[in-house]
Amino acid sequence: MTNNLVENTIEQNADSTPADHVNSANGMMMQLQYAAPSHVSLSENNQSDHTQHVALFTQMHRDAVSFHGRVKDPLVFRDSLLALFDVVSSDYRYVPKDRAAYTVFRQMRRASRNKNLFSAQRDYFTWLFNNDPLAFCILDPIIQVHQEGVSFEVFSRDEGCYAQLTLQRDLFEMDSDTVLGTTSIDYSSALFDGIEQIRDHQTTTLDIGQEAVRLQRSESSETDDGEPEDKNEVIEKRINVPKSWIRALLQVQSAGQLAKERIDLDPIALYNVLFELRMHADIKGKRRGLLIELIPQQLPVIILEPFDIAVTSQVSRQQTPYQGQKSKLIRLWGRRRLSLLKRLLPHTDTVSVSLLGQGMPSYWTLTGKGFHFTFAMTGFSQANWSQSLNFDLLLPKRPQYNVLDSDYKENNNVLPLMQALAEQPSGIDALSERLSTQDNPITTSYVRQQLLSGAQQGLIRYDIANQSYYYRPLTQTPLEMAQFAHHNEAEKQAFDLVSREDSVQNLSVQTVVTQGVSISADIQVKEDRRTYRSQLQLGEDGLVSRAECSCPQYLQHRLSQGVCAHLIALRLSYHQYDHTQTNSWHDTRTLSKRVPKHHQKSQKAAPYPAQNVFKTKQQSANNAARSTLSANDILDLSALAQGLTPIDTDARQTTRKHTGHTISYVHLTCDHKKVLIEHIMDNDSTRQQFVFNQPAQAHAAFLQHIARFEAQGFIENKGV
Structure with a gap:
């Protein structure tokens, strides 16, 4: 890889139009051209030993990349590529029942009743390809040949999984020199079937490149002058990739750099x-x-x-x-x-x-001999707007332009960072030392910020296994970042509303036991000269269980036409809300603990003795006539904690004998002058309520209860 790699990329982008993708309103039409489909062929050498030859053909419109070597451990090579194919073809989205497809299948089966098996299968797959082309549509992996080996990157069809496979050089015996670079490879079900046939007793070779393609896929034709001409057959794939797919791919890969x-x-x-x-x-x-x-x-x-x-x-x-x-x-x-x-x-x-x-x-x-496999599990799907919005808030604001775009020459200070990674993959500390000079020292925080920005633009890949950064352009031409800044126009308006002063008023956050978080606020829109009342109910998993708004879009269409900008602005305001503030007298905490099953009855029957509760209520009634406690006074809640039996030595020894455990949940709620404690184990629950004279007393008792439960081994579940 030459030192002028990044500069040459900028010059090519300035002189030519994008050849590998065309932007549209619905997504990005990617035109992937390969000289031949990737396959696994069985060859026989002079020693009469069968050799499995894995040929991965790269994209023709990208820079040439080559890699040739013999695989030392064919089983590791086989299973890693099969796992990669499982991720890229996975789709865990819920699919409702469709009786129309079954009706067509019954009609087709009646029409093919007199045909043989081969003809019936051919007709079925022809119909499936014409009526459901997405069943065969998977985006080809991004492959990078670098100094440490070969890396593959894939993203699932449901936008919920990301996988990064690195096959190290120790896994191969190199036959020739390699050409470093990044491109796409043809990945189909035929290649999957061929890789499944790889066995340990056979020799397996890996061939990545285009030089062998022209020899295998050339045929003779004649020109107008009657002279023979070699013409290469080219297979072309046209895939309409949604913008949300690329946006999620960039963010999942770049989020690996955050604190974790x-x-x-x-x-x-x-x-x-x-x-x-x-x-x-x-x-x-x-x-x-x-x-x-x-x-x-x-x-x-x-x-x-x-x-x-x-x-x-x-x-x-x-x-x-x-x-x-x-x-x-x-x-x-x-x-x-x-x-x-x-x-x-x-x-x-x-x-x-x-x-x-x-x-x-x-x-x-997952790390093994000669490979490491990184699997990112996002936990949300394409239709889950609330969860994807949660994920977007983790990252800084997406850049509005690409640093490799020639129109923005004032941002060339980022190019030395890209050039250093193109020469040698490095970590943050090593990269800051390489770029720093005596006159211009560069801090690691600045380098980390630039690396995260480059990852969001599809230029940098981060490897969690070895904590190194690689220069890896996702496409041949830079991505137009303005198209990936927001999911839709409503989200763009929501970010604009949140950035204004006094646009979100009377924000109220209340936690309801076993139901989640209730959020409400008044969204003021100056353009409409109106203020809308928006409400959201978030479950324990962060999903929106209920949404209401007084805007015309919600009143007319509800959520069938998408989420309005006011609800998204409310969700963004909740993310910026200070959850540690103490001036609010409404708070709920959830704590949990694993306990042996044979202790269920003793803990569920009476978490607090009845006598102690009765005495506490009498003390609360007597305190009602007294003056308010000062801030330095400490409430004595020892009577309330007597029901919590400490874990003694005998109990610990008994716990070791029983492997069955259950989870005990404790919900503590502070609502103004009241403190509510709910103990839940399996399907049984007990509730205790205490009333105090002042909200400060109730809040102090609330915090003391949390400390006492944590001393008994309970862990606080902070939720989303």
């Missing part, structure tokens, strides 16, 4: 999770989350809801406990997508999980 919690697991622990998911089907109306319990200096515990099955690592001695300073309980969704990793588990040595937060994307990195 990292834990280590054994491969057997991930296998146990997949085994339990396969043995237990989801229950309609019940929780479907994946709880990860993090306690300082203890091994992470994965809990499957609603079965309360706890999975922990117990085999590997190399696993380190959680190194955080505070206990956390993080809930993830989309757990069924983890089954896409089952092919790689036999070859995996270590598993690391990076967590961005409650309901946010999680990155699962």
